[in-house]
Amino acid sequence: MQLIVAIIKPFKLDDVKEAVKDLGVQGLTVSDVQGFGRQRGHTEVYRGAEYTVDFVPKVRIEILADDGDVERVVSKLLEVARTGKIGDGKVWTVPIGDAWRIRTGESGPDAL
Amino acid sequence: MQLIVAIIKPFKLDDVKEAVKDLGVQGLTVSDVQGFGRQRGHTEVYRGAEYTVDFVPKVRIEILADDGDVERVVSKLLEVARTGKIGDGKVWTVPIGDAWRIRTGESGPDAL
Amino acid sequence: MQLIVAIIKPFKLDDVKEAVKDLGVQGLTVSDVQGFGRQRGHTEVYRGAEYTVDFVPKVRIEILADDGDVERVVSKLLEVARTGKIGDGKVWTVPIGDAWRIRTGESGPDAL
Amino acid sequence: MNTGDTAWVLTSTALVLFMTPGLALFYGGMVRAKNILAMLMQNFFAMGIVAVLWVFVGYSLAFGGLGNGGFIGNFDFVGLKGMGSETFGSIPALLFVAFQLTFAVITPALITGAIADRMRFAAWVGFIGLWSILVYLPVAHWIFAGGWLAERGALDFAGGAVVHVNAGAAALVLCIILKARRGWPREAMPPHSLPLTMLGTGILWFGWFGFNAGSALAANGVAAQAFINTFVAASAGMLSWLVVERLKAGHATTLGAASGAVAGLVAITPCAGFVGAVPSIIIGAAAGAVCYLAIQLKFRFKYDDSLDVVAVHLVGGLLGSILLGLFADASVNSAGKDGVFYGGGWSLFGEQVLAVAVVFAFSAVVTAAIAYGLKAVLPGGIRVSEEDEAVGLDLTQHSEVGYSLERV
Amino acid sequence: MNTGDTAWVLTSTALVLFMTPGLALFYGGMVRAKNILAMLMQNFFAMGIVAVLWVFVGYSLAFGGLGNGGFIGNFDFVGLKGMGSETFGSIPALLFVAFQLTFAVITPALITGAIADRMRFAAWVGFIGLWSILVYLPVAHWIFAGGWLAERGALDFAGGAVVHVNAGAAALVLCIILKARRGWPREAMPPHSLPLTMLGTGILWFGWFGFNAGSALAANGVAAQAFINTFVAASAGMLSWLVVERLKAGHATTLGAASGAVAGLVAITPCAGFVGAVPSIIIGAAAGAVCYLAIQLKFRFKYDDSLDVVAVHLVGGLLGSILLGLFADASVNSAGKDGVFYGGGWSLFGEQVLAVAVVFAFSAVVTAAIAYGLKAVLPGGIRVSEEDEAVGLDLTQHSEVGYSLERV
Amino acid sequence: MNTGDTAWVLTSTALVLFMTPGLALFYGGMVRAKNILAMLMQNFFAMGIVAVLWVFVGYSLAFGGLGNGGFIGNFDFVGLKGMGSETFGSIPALLFVAFQLTFAVITPALITGAIADRMRFAAWVGFIGLWSILVYLPVAHWIFAGGWLAERGALDFAGGAVVHVNAGAAALVLCIILKARRGWPREAMPPHSLPLTMLGTGILWFGWFGFNAGSALAANGVAAQAFINTFVAASAGMLSWLVVERLKAGHATTLGAASGAVAGLVAITPCAGFVGAVPSIIIGAAAGAVCYLAIQLKFRFKYDDSLDVVAVHLVGGLLGSILLGLFADASVNSAGKDGVFYGGGWSLFGEQVLAVAVVFAFSAVVTAAIAYGLKAVLPGGIRVSEEDEAVGLDLTQHSEVGYSLERV
Numbered sequence A, B, C: 001m002q003l004i005v006a007i008i009k010p011f012k013l014d015d016v017k018e019a020v021k022d023l024g025v026q027g028l029t030v031s032d033v034q035g036f037g038r039q040r041g042h043t044e045v046y047r048g049a050e051y052t053v054d055f056v057p058k059v060r061i062e063i064l065a066d067d068g069d070v071e072r073v074v075s076k077l078l079e080v081a082r083t084g085k086i087g088d089g090k091v092w093t094v095p096i097g098d099a100w101r102i103r104t105g106e107s108g109p110d111a112l
Numbered sequence D, E, F: 001m002n003t004g005d006t007a008w009v010l011t012s013t014a015l016v017l018f019m020t021p022g023l024a025l026f027y028g029g030m031v032r033a034k035n036i037l038a039m040l041m042q043n044f045f046a047m048g049i050v051a052v053l054w055v056f057v058g059y060s061l062a063f064g065g066l067g068n069g070g071f072i073g074n075f076d077f078v079g080l081k082g083m084g085s086e087t088f089g090s091i092p093a094l095l096f097v098a099f100q101l102t103f104a105v106i107t108p109a110l111i112t113g114a115i116a117d118r119m120r121f122a123a124w125v126g127f128i129g130l131w132s133i134l135v136y137l138p139v140a141h142w143i144f145a146g147g148w149l150a151e152r153g154a155l156d157f158a159g160g161a162v163v164h165v166n167a168g169a170a171a172l173v174l175c176i177i178l179k180a181r182r183g184w185p186r187e188a189m190p191p192h193s194l195p196l197t198m199l200g201t202g203i204l205w206f207g208w209f210g211f212n213a214g215s216a217l218a219a220n221g222v223a224a225q226a227f228i229n230t231f232v233a234a235s236a237g238m239l240s241w242l243v244v245e246r247l248k249a250g251h252a253t254t255l256g257a258a259s260g261a262v263a264g265l266v267a268i269t270p271c272a273g274f275v276g277a278v279p280s281i282i283i284g285a286a287a288g289a290v291c292y293l294a295i296q297l298k299f300r301f302k303y304d305d306s307l308d309v310v311a312v313h314l315v316g317g318l319l320g321s322i323l324l325g326l327f328a329d330a331s332v333n334s335a336g337k338d339g340v341f342y343g344g345g346w347s348l349f350g351e352q353v354l355a356v357a358v359v360f361a362f363s364a365v366v367t368a369a370i371a372y373g374l375k376a377v378l379p380g381g382i383r384v385s386e387e388d389e390a391v392g393l394d395l396t397q398h399s400e401v402g403y404s405l406e407r408v
C-alpha cells in the first residue's frame, strides 16, 4: 500500500474528488495549506505600507491506495488538477508500513 | 523509527492524547483536516438553495515513535478512537529515514 | 528523493523560508498545526473557570528534496529554527516513491 | 402631548429594541462555533413572535385595567384598536405600547444564555410563546401596570424584578430541566469569539440608557438622573468584578470587564430613577463582586447555567431590587419613596423582598409547568439528542454553518 | 421651530446613516471571505461620494422647486447657500437636507447585493455617481418633493418606490448586464459569516425606526404609528418567511429569519404612516412569504441576483406600495388617503400601480444606459477578469485581505 | 428646561458613549489576533475607571468655577452633590455631567492605538487614572469650562484640541517611551479583521453626530449645521484619502476609506458649529489628504505609532483647529467668531494656534512625567517582556484567547 499526496489549487478540489471517486477510491483526507514556489504570492497594502506575502493558498490531499491502484490514481490526479499555469502543484507517493480501519480494526488493503 | 498517522473524530482527541501519553509517548503533532469517505457529509440550506457538503471535520495526529513502540501505540489508538459508528477514521505507519530534535540536534531515538 | 518534514515555532517561518531558498530549494508547503510535547501549553480563565490547553501553535513545513540535497537542507533547518528553548520542534525525513509536477507531468528530480 | 418627551421615548424604544440583537451577540460570542447560529436564532426569534402576540393580546392583558391592583389586565386593547389618537401621559399611547413591547421581547431572550447548546428550536418556539403569555404578562401587570404588587408599594423603575428576576428564575428552572451539556463541567468549552461578546456588551450598555432613562417616559430631570446612574453603575460593576477576579483568579479578564458592566446595569435597573449617583456606584460595585462570586453556585449545586444568567441576572436583579429598599431617596424622584438610609424605615425594604420573592416563585413554578407540558406534548421532547448535541445545533436545528472562512 | 420634532429628526438622521454600514455587514456576511472587503467598500463608498454630490447639486435638483409637480428641481440651493437659518416645517432646513441625504446614500448601496463579487471598483465609482444624479434625483423629486407622481396622488411614506423599487429595478438590470458569477448556480458559495449578517440585520432594524418613523418629520402621533407599524411588520415578515421555509426547505434558518424581517421592513416602508398596526402585520406577513418565493425567480429566469435584492427589495417594495392602495386609512394620518378596504375606492390603488411601474421602467432604462455607457468608456470594462474573480476582489481591487486570524 | 433640547442631549450622550466600544473595534480589527482582547480591554476599561473618577472629583475639577478664566475648577460638585434639581442652560445639570463624561472617557481611549501590543495592563490602569486627572481635567477646564484659553478667545466646538490634539500628543510621547514593537517596521503585521475595523468606523461615524451636533447642547439650528458639517466632512475625508492613496500606493483600500472618514471627522470636530457646509467639505478633504501623508512621519522619525493616532488624531486635530481660524463664520453661530476668510482678521487664527500649541506641550510633558513615574514605581515596568510580546498580550495579560473558531 502507498500514500498518495497531492498539493493542488483550491478551486480544483471538487473536480479531483469526483474524478478519484469514479476510479473507485473509497475515501481521502484534505487540509488547507500554504504553498511557496515559482508561483509568486501577492502584495498587500495597509495605510501606504506594502507587505509581500509569498505564500499562496493550496489544498493538500492524502489518499491511501493499494499498490495496484496507485498508478491509475496518480495519472488521473495529474490530468484533472492541471490548469497549465504556474502553481498547479505537486504529487508524490510514500510507501506505507501498514494501515488499519479504526472502526473494525481491519488492516492491510481491507482497511481502505 | 516510524511515523504513526491517525485520522480520528475530533471529539476523541483528548482521550487519544491522554492514552498515548500514558504509554510514555513524549509528544505528538495535531492538525485540523476534512475527511471524505463512507461517512456522508451534510446538507446546508441558504435561502432555499441546498448545498451538500461531502467533507466531515476530522483531526490528523502524527506521532514519531521508535520501532519497538509502534505496535503498542497503534493498538492503543485503534482501541481509544473507536466509536463503532461509520467515520471513525484510519491509522497508518510510514517508515522514517532519520529524525532530529531541533533544540539539541540529537538524532535517532534520542530525538523523541 | 525524500520528503523533509519540520515542525517549528511559528515566528521562525520567515527565517527558515529565506534560508532554504538560499540553498536553492525551489518550493515548500506549509500548514498550521498544534503541538504537544515537553513544552507546556497555557491556562485560560473564563469567569473563574480555568482550562489548561496542552497544545501549542506550531508550523509544519514539507520540502521535497533530491537525495543529494537532503543533508544540507536538514542541517540548515536545524540551525535556523533553533531558539535553544523547549518546544523548538522536530525534523524528520521520509523516503519517496516518486514525485510529479502537475503542470508539466515531469517526474523524478525534474518534478522539483 | 410633549414633542420632547415623545422624541426621547421614540429614541429609547429604538435603543431597547437594539438590545436584543446586542444580547444575541453577547451570548453568541460565548458559545462554541458549532452553536453560534442557534443562540442568535433563539434571540432574534423573540423579536418576531413576541411583537405579534403583543399587538393582538399581550399589551391588553398586561396594561389593560391600568392600576386595578389586580392580577391581570383585560381585553380592552386587543389589536390596539382605538389607540391611534390616544396619549399616555405626555407621549402617544401607541409609543407606550412599542416601548413596553421591547421589554417583553428581551425578557424571554435573557433565558437563552442558561440553556445554551441543548434545546430543540421547535421546543423554544413553543416555550417562548407560552412563557410570554403565562409568565411575562401577569408579572408586568403586577408591577408596571399598577397591579397588586405595585399597589402594595413595591418599586421597580425599569424592570429589575419584571425583567431580570423573572427571566433569571425561569433560566434556573429550565436549565435544570434540560440537564447539563454533555461534558460539562469537565470538558473545556471556551468562548468562540470574545470580540463578538465585547461588541454585544457595547450595544447592551448603549441600549440600556433607553431601558433605564427611557422608563422616565419623559425627557426630564428623572431621565437625566437615571442616565448618569446607569452609566456609573455599569462602570462600578466592571471595576469591582475585575478587582475580585484579579484577587481570586489571578487575572483581570476581558470577559470579566464585560460581565461586571452587565451585572452593574442589571442591579441599577430597578433603582435607576429612585437613587442618587453615589448610591448607584455602591449598587453597581456590590453587583460586580456578588455576581462574580455567584458564578460558583452552579458548580456547587451542579446545575449547568451555561452563560451565567442566574449569577448575573437573577442575583443581580435580586440584589438591585433589595438594595433599592435601602438607598431609595424620594428627593431624587417624587414618585419614589425613602429607603432605610433616607429615613423611610423598613416598609419599602419589606415590599421589595416580597415582590422579588413572589416574582421568583411564580416564574419558577409556571416555567416548570410549561417545560414539562412541552416535554409531554412534543414528540421529540425539548432536548436535542446526544448525537445532535455533538454535531452542533447550527447544523442539526437550522442546517446552516456559522463561518466558512477559508478563502478558497 | 419645534425642539422636540428637531430632536427626533436629528436622531432619525443618525439612525438612517447607520443603516448603510448595517447593510454593508448584512450583505458582507453573505459573500465569500475573498470578497468581503469589496462588498463593504462599495457600500461605505456610497457614504462618501453621495454626500458631496448632495451638498453641491443633489439636494437642489431633488427638492428645489418643491411641489412644482414637475420632473426635476432647480439650482436654488446649490451648495446649500442661504439655508443656514431656514426651517422646513418644524425643523431646521439643514436638518431636512441631512435627513434626505441619508436616503440618497442607502438607495444606490442596496444595488451592491445583486452584483456581488464581479464588478470592478473603478466602474462602481463611476456608476454610483451617475446613477445618483440621473436616476435617484428625478425619482426623489417626483414623489418626495411634490413632483408629478405625488401630484397625481401616489403615496410613499418613507421610500417604498423611491428607495426599494428604484434600487431593485437597477439591481435587476445591472446584475444581468454583468452576467453571472463564474460557477453560479452549480458551485456552492455559502455565506462566509452569518453572525456578521445577523449583526447587520440588528443594525438595519434599529435604523429603520429612523427611516420610517423619522419620515413623519416630527415627534408626533404619526411617528408613533409608523414606529409600531415598522416593528410588527418586521416581526410578521420574519415569522411568515420561517413558516414557508420550514414547509418548503424543511428547516427554519437563521438567514431566513433575517431575510424575512428585512422583507417586512421593506414592504411597510411606503405604508408606515398611512396604515394601522394590524394591517402592518398583514403587509409584513405577505412580504415574508412572497419574497421567499420570489427567490426562485433568479433560478427560473437565469439571472444571478447574488444576494436577492430583486426578491427582497424590488418585490417587497412593489408589494408594499400596491398593498397601500388597499390598506391606506386616512383616520391614521390626515395627510394620507383611504384605500379600497377603507371606502376610498380604487383611485389610490391605480396611482400606486402607476407610480411603481413608472419608477421601475425609468430606473431600469437609465441604469442600462449608464452601464453600457461605462462599458464603452472604461478601458477595462465594468466586470473583473475571470482570473481576478477567481483570486477574489479584495486582493485584486483593493490589495487587501479581509481576515488574518492565525495567531502566529 | 426644554424637553426637546434634553431629548437630543440624552440621545447624544448615549451616541458618544457608544463611540468608545466603536473605537475599540476600529483599533481592534487592525491589531494581530493574539492582541485583540488587550486592545478591546484597554478601551473598555476607560468606560469603567473614568466614570467613577468623574463623579467623585473629575466633573468638579473640570467644570467647577465655570468661566473663572482659570487653570482648574474647584471641589463644589464633588460626588455631584446638590446637582439633582439643577439645570445647565436648557438641560438638566446631571445630563451635562453625563454628556461631558463621555468625552472624558474616549479621550484617553484614543491613546491606545499608538501603544498597541506592548503595554502591561497594570501599567495602563495606573496611566489612564493619572492621565485623566492630571491632563484631561485641566485641558477640559481651559477650553470647555471658560478657562484661560477660552477666555482669550480660542474656539473648540466639540473637542478638536481638548480631545484629539490632547490625546494625539500623549500618544506620540507614550509610544516613544514604550519603544517600538519587536519586528517593526520590517515584519508584516497585517490587520487581523478589517470587517471589525469597518464596523468600528460605522459606529464612530454614527456616534460622532452626538459628539459634534450634541455639543450644541440643544436641538436647534446650530445642531443641524453641526450635523450636516460632520456628515460631509467625513465623506470628503474619505474621498480625498482614497484619491491620494490611489495615486501614491496604486490602490483605493477599504482601510483607507475608513481612515479618511475618521480623519475628516477629527478635523471638523473643533469647527462643526462655527462653519458652513461647503467649508466643512474643504476641511474634511484637507484632513483626508494631509493625514494620509502624515502616516509617513513615523517611518521618517522612527517612532512606532502603531495604528496612526498621531497621523489621524494629532495632525487632524491640529489641522481642524487651525483651519477654524480661517473658515469661522459668525453668521453660522452667534457664539462663534469670524475667521480670516470672513473678515475676522487673524486674531482668532492666532488664538487657535496658541491653544493647540499649549495643549500639545502640556499634554506631552505631563504624559512623559506620568509614564516615567510609573516606570519607576511599577516593579515590572510599563512594557511587557519580549517573550510575553511574542506570545501575545491576550494570553499573558488576561489569560484569554480571542477566537476559538474550529468547529470541534
Ligand SMILES: Nc1ncnc2c1ncn2[C@@H]1O[C@H](COP(=O)(O)OP(=O)(O)O)[C@@H](O)[C@H]1O
Binding pocket: A007, A034, A035, A036, A037, A038, A039, A040, A056, A058, A085, A086, A087, A088, A089, A090, C026, C027, C028, C029, C030, C062, C063, C064, C065, C101, C102, C103, C112
Ligand atoms: N520542493 C517542494 N516541496 C514541497 N512542496 C512544493 C515544492 N515545490 C513546490 N511545492 C508546492 O507546489 C506548489 C506549486 O509549485 P510552484 O513551483 O509554484 O509551481 P509549479 O507546480 O507549476 O512548478 C507550491 O505552492 C507548493 O505548495
Ligand SMILES: Nc1ncnc2c1ncn2[C@@H]1O[C@H](COP(=O)(O)OP(=O)(O)O)[C@@H](O)[C@H]1O
Binding pocket: A026, A027, A028, A029, A030, A062, A063, A064, A065, A101, A102, A103, A112, B007, B034, B035, B036, B037, B038, B039, B040, B056, B058, B085, B086, B087, B088, B089, B090
Ligand atoms: N483511502 C483513504 N485515504 C485517506 N484517508 C481516508 C481514506 N479513506 C478514509 N479516509 C479518512 O478516514 C475517515 C473515515 O473514513 P470513512 O470511510 O468515512 O469511515 P470508516 O473509517 O468507518 O470506514 C474519512 O473521513 C477520511 O478522513
Ligand SMILES: Nc1ncnc2c1ncn2[C@@H]1O[C@H](COP(=O)(O)OP(=O)(O)O)[C@@H](O)[C@H]1O
Binding pocket: B026, B027, B028, B029, B030, B062, B063, B064, B065, B101, B102, B103, B112, C007, C034, C035, C036, C037, C038, C039, C040, C056, C058, C085, C086, C087, C088, C089, C090
Ligand atoms: N513524538 C513526536 N511525534 C510528533 N511530533 C512531536 C513529537 N514530539 C514532539 N513533537 C512536536 O515537536 C514540538 C516540540 O516538542 P517539545 O517536546 O515540546 O520540545 P523539544 O522539541 O524542545 O523537545 C511539539 O510541540 C510537537 O509539535
